[in-house]
Amino acid sequence: MANKDYTELAKSIVSNVGGKQNIKSLIHCITRLRFYLKDESLAKTDNIKNQDGVIDVLKAQGQYQVVIGHAVTDVYDAVIALVGHEYSDSDATDAAIAETKAESERSAGQKFKNGFDAFIGIITGSMSPVVGILAASGILKGLLAMFTGFHWLSATGNTFLLLNAMGDSAFYFLPIIIGYTAAKRLGGDPIVTAVIGGAIAYPTILAAAGKGLNIMGLGALHFPFVSYTYSIFPMILAAWMAMKLTKWVKSWLPGYLQTIFTPLIVILVVSTVTLLVTGPVITWLADGLASGIAWSLQTSGWVSGLLLGGFYQILVIFGLHWGVVPLVANDIATTGHSYLNAILCQTMVSQGAAVLAVAIKSRKTNLKELSWGAAISAFCGVTEPAIYGVNLRYRRVFISGLIGSAVGGFITGLLHVNMWGFAGSLIGFPSFINPKVGIDASFWGFVIASAASLIVGFTVAYIWGYSDKMQKEQEIKRAKNPAKAV
Structure with missing residues (x-):
């Protein structure tokens, strides 16, 4: 960008932080303008984020931070030229630069942790808006499998055709949906990215993949068509590439051409790269990961069930379970089923049983x-009200739930129970119906394991876990979802 462009950018930033009259002072570090504002509510954050030359906006340390990147010094000078040197603080600026240099020199382990957290945040942020829809679709498909298995519904009739389309649509067009949500999470263009998802999920491409055809060949190197229905990770990477490419194209393409040619370039380039290279590679890796998890859980059986059932909700307390969410999503997306999710399902059932014991035993009206509301919520697959509202406040109740889910997980692993959907806990029972054969051993294994989780979790909590004489522990705050991190 030229100097005159910095001046225009500076004018826009000053205007959108509330004007000169809303600025107390301004400093900068290596990449950010750091405003001290009189009233942050006056700042128009979305307007600033949408400016060319602005990477992001953050709020930290009592500062309103506009992330610029390597050109931050030039933009800072342009802003100070507008508002006056009395708003600058050279000593504080030097200190901020030193601070950010120190941060950039942190240990490799800390950098890896931050990067991993950001990576998990992008994946869960892309998946979080979709999980409920996929769970609902899985329940519908499970019910259809049950109805056709009991011959209550014909698999060739129009009713089945319509309901099956409703249940299948979220999975079939998952690349479009994930493209949209991933772009929203990354700050890209959701519509353009959704179109890229539509390109890789186009019916003729899926038909070519089904026939085992190649897109092209270079000598002995072949680029095959791949089916991307049910896929997640290829579109998340595509969304990231689209976001980066969009910014780069806008940096040199004249404004009067951007409306048409920016999406044209981005769709052409990202769709091609995804179809030829990144899509097939990531799909093969995802298939391998899902197969490896399924093999390990089937091989270890009851051991995995016991450990995962007993300790998974502890991961929830510390927010570490967000790293498991992508694994479950990958299982369902690549293989259509998940042994892992079948075990985790029992942790919801047992925590619900434990809080149900409190609801029945307690004489405290509130x-x-x-507890009644939390129990119903847990049996519907949402355990947060139970865990943070009651069970952790009376620690023995939480431990009772862990004991129950350890038993339920043990039985689930021992019987090799499988699951064909996202929806967990009791409301997720249709997800244990095999869509190919109907009700089989996995469904009855779920029934047995759930009964054990209910009985053990409830009994231990009722006898040992709770009494009205207990005092509540200090409230434990819910762990932050990296999907919602700034």
Whole structure:
């Protein structure tokens, strides 16, 4: 960017932080303008984020931070030229630069952790808006399998055709949906990215993949068509590439051409790279990961079930379970089923059983009402009200739930129970119906394991875990979802 462009950018930033009159002072570090504002609510964050030359906007340390990148010094000078040197603080600026240099020189382990957290945040942020839809679709497909298995519904009739389309659509067009949500999470263009998802999930491409055809060949190197229905990770990478490429194209393409030619370039380049290179590679890696997890859980059986069932909700407390969410999503997306999710399902059932014991045993009106609502929520697959509202406040109740889910997980692993959907806990029972054969051993294994989780979790909590004489522990805050991190 030229100097005159910095001046225009500076004018826009000053205007959108509330004007000169809203600025107390301004410093900068290596990459950010750091405003001290009188009233942050006056700042128009979305307007600033959408400016060419602005990477992001953050709020930290009492500062309103506009991330610029390597050109931060020039933009800072342009802003100070507008508002006046009385708003600058050279000593504080030097200190901020030193601070950010120190941060950049942190240990490799800390950098890896931050990078991993960001990576998990992008994946879960892309998946979080979709999981509920996929769970609902899985329940519908499970019910259809049950109805046709019991011959209550004909698999060739129009009713089945319509309901099956409703249940299948979220999975079939998952690349489009994930493209949209991933772009929203990354700050890209959701519509352009959704179109890229539509390109790789186009019916003729899927038909070519089904026939085992190649897109092209270079000597002995072949680029095959791949089916991307049910796929997740190829589109998340595509969304990232589209976001980066869009910014680069806008940096040199004249403004009057951007409306048409920016999406044209991005769709052509990212779709081609995804179809030829990244899509097939990531799909093969995802298939391998899902197969490896399934093999390890089937091989270790009851051991995995016991350990995962007993300790998974502890991971939830510390927010570490967000690293498991992509594994479950990958299982369902690549193989259509998940032994892992079948075990985790029992942790929801047992925590619900434990809080149900509190609801029945307690004579405290407020606690009874809270516990009844939390139990119903847990049996519907949402355990946060139970865990953070009651169970962790009375630690033995939480431990009772862990004991119950350890037993339920043990049985699930021992019987090699499988699951064909996202929806967990009791409401997720249709997800244990095999869509190919109907009700089989996995469904009855789920029934047995759930009964054990309910009985053990409830009994231990009722006898040992809770009494009205207990005092509540200090409230534990819910672990932050990296999907919602700034």
